[in-house]
Amino acid sequence: MPRQRTGDTRARIQQAALDLFAEQGLQQTSLRDIADRLGVTKPALYYHFASREDLLNSLVEPLIADFEAYAAAQQAAAPIAPRELLGSYFDLAYRHRALIQLAIRDLSVLHELKLAERFIEWRGALAELLIGTNPSLSDVVRCMVALGGLSDCAVMLDHDPVSELREAAVEAAYDSLGRP
Amino acid sequence: MPRQRTGDTRARIQQAALDLFAEQGLQQTSLRDIADRLGVTKPALYYHFASREDLLNSLVEPLIADFEAYAAAQQAAAPIAPRELLGSYFDLAYRHRALIQLAIRDLSVLHELKLAERFIEWRGALAELLIGTNPSLSDVVRCMVALGGLSDCAVMLDHDPVSELREAAVEAAYDSLGRP
DNA sequence: GTCTATATGCGGATAGAC
DNA sequence: GTCTATCCGCATATAGAC
Numbered sequence: 001m002p003r004q005r006t007g008d009t010r011a012r013i014q015q016a017a018l019d020l021f022a023e024q025g026l027q028q029t030s031l032r033d034i035a036d037r038l039g040v041t042k043p044a045l046y047y048h049f050a051s052r053e054d055l056l057n058s059l060v061e062p063l064i065a066d067f068e069a070y071a072a073a074q075q076a077a078a079p080i081a082p083r084e085l086l087g088s089y090f091d092l093a094y095r096h097r098a099l100i101q102l103a104i105r106d107l108s109v110l111h112e113l114k115l116a117e118r119f120i121e122w123r124g125a126l127a128e129l130l131i132g133t134n135p136s137l138s139d140v141v142r143c144m145v146a147l148g149g150l151s152d153c154a155v156m157l158d159h160d161p162v163s164e165l166r167e168a169a170v171e172a173a174y175d176s177l178g179r180p
Numbered sequence: 181m182p183r184q185r186t187g188d189t190r191a192r193i194q195q196a197a198l199d200l201f202a203e204q205g206l207q208q209t210s211l212r213d214i215a216d217r218l219g220v221t222k223p224a225l226y227y228h229f230a231s232r233e234d235l236l237n238s239l240v241e242p243l244i245a246d247f248e249a250y251a252a253a254q255q256a257a258a259p260i261a262p263r264e265l266l267g268s269y270f271d272l273a274y275r276h277r278a279l280i281q282l283a284i285r286d287l288s289v290l291h292e293l294k295l296a297e298r299f300i301e302w303r304g305a306l307a308e309l310l311i312g313t314n315p316s317l318s319d320v321v322r323c324m325v326a327l328g329g330l331s332d333c334a335v336m337l338d339h340d341p342v343s344e345l346r347e348a349a350v351e352a353a354y355d356s357l358g359r360p
Numbered sequence: 361g362t363c364t365a366t367a368t369g370c371g372g373a374t375a376g377a378c
Numbered sequence: 379g380t381c382t383a384t385c386c387g388c389a390t391a392t393a394g395a396c
Contacts, residue, residue, distance in 0.1 A: 009361080025288045027207045030389060043392080044362050052390065107285040108205040137340055141348040144336065145329030145356060152328050153321050160317055168321040176325060176356035189379080210371060223374080224380050232372065 010048045012038060014059060021102050026056075026109050060113050063096045071122045078129055082177060085129060086150060086170045093154035094162065101155050123147060130177070138178075146173040190228045192218060194239060198278065205286050206236075240293050243276045251302045258309055262357060265309060266330060266350045273334035274342065281335045303327060310357070318358075326353040 016037045020029045031052060035042045049055040070092050074080060093100060103109045110116040126147065131139040153169040196217045200209045211232055215222045229235040250272050254260060273280060283289045290296040306327065311319040333349040 025291070027288065031391090032389080040361095041363065042390085043364085046391070047361055105287045106207075107287070108207060111205070137337075137344055138348040138351070141333050141337065141345070142352040142355075144332055145325060145349070145352040148332045149325030149329055149356065152324055156324070157317075157321065164317055165321070168318040169325070171318070172322040172325040172356045172358065175322075175358045176329065176352045178352065178355045211373090212370080220379095221381065222372085223382085226373070227379055 013045060013048055013055070017055060018059065018098065018102075022098065025106050026102060026112070027106060056113060060099065060115065063099050064115070064118065066092065066096065067118070067122050071125045074129060075125055080129060082130060082179070083170060083174055085126065086146065086173045087166065089126065089147065090150045090154050090166050090169055090173075093151040094158065094166070097155045097158050100151060104155060142177050145176040149173050149176065193225060193228055193235070197235060198239065198282075201282050202278070206282060206289050206292070207286060236293060240279065240295065243279050244295070244298065246272065246276065247298070247302050251305045254309060255305055260309060262310060262359070263350060263354055265306065266326065266353045267346065269306065269327065270330045270334050270346050270349055270353075273331040274338065274346070277335045277338050280331060284331075284335060322357050325356040329353050329356065 013034065016034050017029070020033050020037060024033075031042050031045055035045055045055070049058065070088070074085065074088070103115070110119060127135075127140075127143045130146070131143050135143070150169055150173050153165060153172075157165055157169075193214065196214050197209070200213055200217060204213075211222050211225055215225055225235070229238065250268070254265065254268070283295070290299060307315075307320075307323045310326070311323050315323070330349055330353050333345060333352075337345055337349075
């Protein structure tokens with residue numbers, strides 16, 4: 001098949017960046033690495049992105065939008081059955097597993113992209129839907145085990161069949177909540 | 181109080197390094213940062229450590245030794261009641277929470293320190309004690325939620341009273357295993 | 361859109377004086 | 379034990395030709 005006509009360079013840069021980040025980490029990947037992978041020179045990248053940070057932001061924007069919308073939707077739909085919330089949270093994490101894997105592998109990404117506070121916000125909102133506004137220490141612990149476990153599984157076991165993985169993860173997370 | 185007489189510079193460097201790593205991440209902390217914090221110059225550090233890597237290794241050695249000994253001891257003592265294993269694993273993680281926090285915040289630390297394979301080994305050994313040698317996907321998932329949740333709690337909720345935290349975390353982890 | 365050439369700064373690391 | 383001075387390499391980023 002023929003190469004696409006034009007305008008795909010920006011997207012190719014983004015894909016090369018994601019690939020390299022996954023292979024060797026974000027901090028360890030320079031603009032030179034990205035340019036080399038594409039067979040162009042560094043300055044070429046600056047035609048498509050104003051700076052390294054600009055490139056990074058363009059990669060994370062979709063995730064931010066999706067998480068933001070998800071948190072808002074869940075809050076609007078409250079109260080929700082725990083199992084349902086856990087399931088949709090698994091789906092969300094699975095959908096963005098590539099970037100989350102990156103963030104897990106190198107959490108300082110969160111700081112570099114100023115995502116840390118947002119993540120805490122989103123997580124807090126979900127936790128409130130699960131365990132209310134005045135949780136005991138035990139509630140907080142169970143919630144952390146449940147939500148943390150879900151994203152861990154979605155990200156680290158993604159070579160297994162999704163549907164089975166989802167079911168097993170939701171079940172384990174639900175059990176960790178300790179409901180009778 | 182008077183400054184300590186001598187010989188504490190090495191330890192002061194290590195402490196400054198740990199503080200800065202916790203504040204701004206390992207990759208983002210240069211030898212210059214460390215030297216500045218102590219009010220000395222970079223070359224001074226090289227009198228006490230052969231290289232940056234040498235400094236890093238000196239920080240992680242105690243953790244390695246402790247984990248190695250723990251994994252061996254647990255394997256030797258098999259079979260162990262799950263609750264007991266989860267509890268002692270919590271204690272281990274809590275004991276080393278400063279460094280684990282670092283590793284969690286920036287997993288590439290594990291690669292930089294060649295700790296990744298060891299961690300997988302240790303975790304695998306513990307998992308085997310919990311779920312045997314031929315686990316189903318559901319077993320693997322539950323085990324990941326349980327062990328991951330324990331260390332998450334030990335590290336991220338360490339401002340709460342330890343004994344209560346430990347009890348709650350072990351209980352949540354045990355429940356996530358789904359034993360009847 | 362992509363190139364060559366270059367500016368500028370910071371990283372780890374060493375030599376050698378005090 | 380700590381300093382000043384310095385080397386080297388690689389990072390991001392820009393100027394200006396094609």
